[in-house]
Amino acid sequence: MRKTGIFAGISLAVIGGTVTFFSGMPASKAADIDAKKLFMTHCKTCHGEDGHPTDLGLGLGAREFANAEWQAKTTDEQIIKQINNGTPEKMMPFKEKLTQDEIKALVSVIRSFGKK
Ligand code: HEC
Missing domain, CATH: 1.10.760.10 (Cytochrome c-like domain)
Structure with a gap:
């Protein structure tokens, strides 16, 4: 159970990082x-x-x-x-x-x- 907790924490950090990364980029998504x-x-x-x-x-x-x-x-x-x-x-x-x-x-x- 402990292991899953750490893993979930890491995935969240990765997703968070990706969002920050993309929001700093020039319009790359259709909606933007x-x-x-x-x-x-x-x-x-x-x-x-x-x-x-x-x-x-x-x-x-x-x-x-x-x-x-x-x-x-x-x-x-x-x-x-x-x-x-x-x-x-x-x-x-x-x-x-x-x-x-x-x-x-x-x-x-x-x-x-x-x-x-
Ligand atoms: C350096 C000047 C120049 C720029 C900058 C330019 N165009 Fe053009 N465009 C032309 C010329 C000249 C024609 C006519 C080409 C032909 O007769 O084949 C043309 C034709 C077109 C056509 C086709 C029209 C037809 O005759 O069917 C479209 C659509 C078009 N341009 C869109 C754009 C878009 C969108 C951009 C910006 C991303 C752009 N153009 C940037 C000069 C330019």
């Missing part, structure tokens, strides 16, 4: 992801804060994300693929910079630009 902030950090330079392309974005060929026709014909998979892989010489790939959860969260930011 601030997608809007990610967009402002990584995408705003070209796509603008409201999905309306900046001069830089326009020059490279970025589109208006609020465009209803584009929203309707584009699938979430296409958006995810674009963020992952980018387009050579136009948009850099983000698959090394962002997690798949973060990329999925960005899809909803892009969708939000289509709703007015």
